[in-house]
Amino acid sequence: MKGAVLFVVGIAVGFVAAHQVAKTPEGERFFSDIDSKAREFTGAVVDGYREREAELRAAVGDAEDALSDFAQRSK
Template structure:
């Protein structure tokens, strides 16, 4: 219970510090950079996911074709 309270207090202090830092021009510039990098990272993850999904769908389609050919021969 004590560790949860300490964690909550740490989160609250961190949010307060970030809010105060965001009020300065340097802080705004810092958070804009962080936001930009986070969006770039999430975009790369989404692109990778979509590419892998397309590869897997193509593999499944190929497998279905092979199964259909085997059934036709049997």
């Protein structure tokens, strides 16, 4: 229980410190830079996800076509 309380206190202290740093011009630039890098990373992950999803959908479509052709030949 003591560890959990210390953890929460640490989070609160970190939040207050970050808020104070963000008020300075250097802190504002720092957090702006972090924000832009996080958005860039998120965009790259989303792009990769969509690309892979399209590849998998194409593969499933090809497999369905192959199964359909096989089923018609078996008749």
